[in-house]
Amino acid sequence: MSIQYSEYQSELQLPEIIHLIENDLSEPYSVYTYRYFIHNWPNLCFLVIFYNVHNAMDGDTYVGVIICKLDRHKDRLRGYIAMLAVSKTHRKKSIGSNLVKQAIRAMKAMDADEVVLETEFTNLGALGLYQRLGFIKDKRLYRYYLNGVDAFRLKLFCKTMVQD
Numbered sequence: 001m002s003i004q005y006s007e008y009q010s011e012l013q014l015p016e017i018i019h020l021i022e023n024d025l026s027e028p029y030s031v032y033t034y035r036y037f038i039h040n041w042p043n044l045c046f047l048v049i050f051y052n053v054h055n056a057m058d059g060d061t062y063v064g065v066i067i068c069k070l071d072r073h074k075d076r077l078r079g080y081i082a083m084l085a086v087s088k089t090h091r092k093k094s095i096g097s098n099l100v101k102q103a104i105r106a107m108k109a110m111d112a113d114e115v116v117l118e119t120e121f122t123n124l125g126a127l128g129l130y131q132r133l134g135f136i137k138d139k140r141l142y143r144y145y146l147n148g149v150d151a152f153r154l155k156l157f158c159k160t161m162v163q164d
Contacts, residue, residue, distance in 0.1 A: 002050075002051045003048055003049070003050055003051070003063070003090075003093075003095070004048070004049050004051060005046060005047070005048055005098065005099070005102060006046065006047055006049065007042070007043060007045065007046055007047075008038055008042045008043075008045035008046070008047060013047065013062070014031070014034060014035075014038070016047075016062040016065075017034060017038075017045075017047070017062070017065050017067070018031070018034060019062075020062055020063075020064070020065050020085045020086075020087060021034075021065065021067075021083050021085045023085070023087070023088075024085035024086070025083060025085060026120065026145060026146075026147055026149070027145060027146060028146070029083075034067070037067045037068070037069055037082050037083075038067065040069065041068060041069045041070060043106060044067070044068035044069060044070060044079075044103060044106055044107065045065070045066070045067045045068070046065070046066050046099055046102050046103060046106075047062055047064065047065050048062070048063050048064030048065070048086075048090075048095050048098075048099065049061070049062055049063070050062075050063045050090065061087075062087075063086065063087040063089070063090040063095065064085065064086040064087065064090065064095045064096065064099055065083070065084070065085055065099070066081065066083065066084045066099040066100065066102070066103050067081075067082045067083040067084075068080060068081050068082060068103045068106075068107065068115075069082060070107050070110055070112055076113040076114055077110070077111055077112050077113050078112065078113065078114055078115070078116060079103075079104070079107035079110075079112040079114065079115035079116070079158075080115070080116055080117065081100065081103060081115060081116075081117035082117075084096060084099060084100065084117075084126075086099075096129055097129060097132070097133065100129070100130070100133055101133065103115075104133075104156065104158070107158070108158050112158050113157070113158060114155055114156060114157050114158060115135075115155070115156045115158065116138070116153060116154065116155050116156075117130070117135075117153070117154050118141060118144060118151040118152065118153050118154070119151060119152060119154065120145065120149050120150070120151055121140060121149070121150045121151060121152050122149065127152065127154075130154050130156075131154075133156065134156050135154040135155060135156045136154065136155055136156075137152050137153075137154060138152075138153040138154060138155040139152070139153050140152055140153075141153055
């Protein structure tokens with residue numbers, strides 16, 4: 001068994017990406033939302049593939065994905081983590097942390113000043129992950145999600161990024 005991290009390669013990966021995210025995140029997204037991010041910033045979409053080398057019949061499985069963008073916000077170049085999902089069967093193996101680190105490194109290489117994201121204020125696992133990587137709570141967003149749940153906007157100033 002082996003796990004490989006890779007950049008997005010083609011539209012053929014989109015069904016797997018959608019499947020991973022729909023199983024994990026509470027917000028529904030249209031295929032156009034995925035395409036907006038992936039087609040504009042394909043170099044900021046990373047996937048984790050689990051290769052089952054012991055039993056080829058089981059095939060390879062996508063077990064993680066992160067989708068980001070990078071654009072101007074006021075006087076800063078701001079990275080944005082739009083979606084992060086790790087299959088429940090592959091959690092607690094640092095896959096989420098490694099995906100976030102990989103995305104931050106890519107954004108930093110593109111001169112990002114900061115990286116932001118939102119997560120449900122009740123999602124303690126995600127909050128812990130991001131805070132361990134140096135993100136701070138920037139503000140609480142009331143009734144941010146369609147299900148009425150509040151969110152925290154988290155921010156990382158790239159100069160304070162956690163190094164490997």
